[in-house]
Every structure is written in structure tokens, then in C-alpha cells.
Amino acid sequence: MTVFLAVIIAVCIMIKIIKNEKKEQKVLEDAKVVETRMQHSAICEINNGNLPIIKVDNLNYLSNERCHYLDNAAYSTTTSSTAYHKFYNGTYTKGKQSGYRSGISTTYPVTTYKENMHKGTLVVTNERIIFINEKYSLCIPLCRVISFTPDTNKIDVYSGNRIDSIYVPNGFTVYNLLNTICKERNK
DSSP: OHHHHHHHHHHHHHHHHHHHHHHHHHHHHHHTOOOOOSOHHHHHHHHTTOOOOOOOSSOOOOTTOOEEEEEEEEEEEEEEEEEEEEEEEEEEEEOSSOEEEEEEEEEEEEEEEEEEEEEEEEEEESSEEEEEOSSOEEEEEGGGEEEEEEOSSEEEEEETTEEEEEEOSOHHHHHHHHHHHHHHHTO
16 A cells, blocks of 8 residues: 555646646747847858958957857756655555654655846857856856867867856857857967
8 A cells, every 4th residue: 555655646746747737848848949139241251161250349358359149148047956755665654653663665866957048149250159147147268168069059168077058149250250160270
């Protein structure tokens, strides 16, 4: 009987987790849609293999650094949390003031992952990839970037043991820009 109750409780917990994940997935899908604010001429230059220079006043430039991309973006971070659920397979004896359980107890770890979206601005220079937000910022020097993978609405940047997913209006434009910058740096 207690095993049956434990299974029912576990199923109820899983149903609740799945419902919450579906709600969060809908919110994330809405957050991943990023509208562009870049001029069409600059995007065409990037896709043709040229490096447009965009003036950004609020950016602390390094020496010989030039901005080539400035657009809206969303940065994705994933957090995990583990909760341990304990189930008893045995009897419960109630004393005068308290009770105790006898038998075997089993602990099940349940790990949940949550993807957080931070909306902000992506700046790509010839030295760095910078994501700026009110609460969160990210700076990846291009010398540490191992590779990058485009998608229709995001780009994954691999640097060291990290994978950073940045959602942009057009991932292939950023991919073309990073390829052109890498070719220029290797000359």
C-alpha cells in the first residue's frame, strides 16, 4: 500500500513539474523573439563580407577597437536545482507525544533546470563580444573564442568550457560578422 502511495505521489509531482515547464517554455519562446534595430545597410555590408564601423558613445573601447555590430539581443542562462524526496516503505508507530517510522526509506533526487532570459544589447567589436543588460553583462574576448555556431535566431559561442547562447534577430548575420573579423585578425 505504501509503495502504491509513493508511486501516486511521484506521478503527481512529475505532472506538476511538466505543467510548470510548459508554462515556462511558452514564456521563453516569447522572450527568444528579438526585433532588430540595426540599419539595413549595415546588415547588407556584414552579409557581403565587409565590416561596418558603428559609433557607440557609452562603450569603453580598448586600444584599436572598433564596433561592428550593435543590436537587441537576449542572453540565455540555465540554472539547476535538486530537491530530494524521501519515501518510506514500512510502518509508522505513534507514541504518546511523537511517532516514528520503521522500515526502509528511499531518497529520490529530482533535478529541475530553468532557463533564464536576459534581454539587452549585443555589441560585437573586433576584440570582444559584449552583452549589456541592466542587471547582467557578459564580455567574451575574441582571442578566447574556440568556435561559434549560428542558428536562425541565435548564435552559440564556445569559449573554453563555456557555451553561451545569445538570441539575436538574425544569427547568420552575426556568424558572417565573426567569420569576417576572424579573417581580418589572421591577416
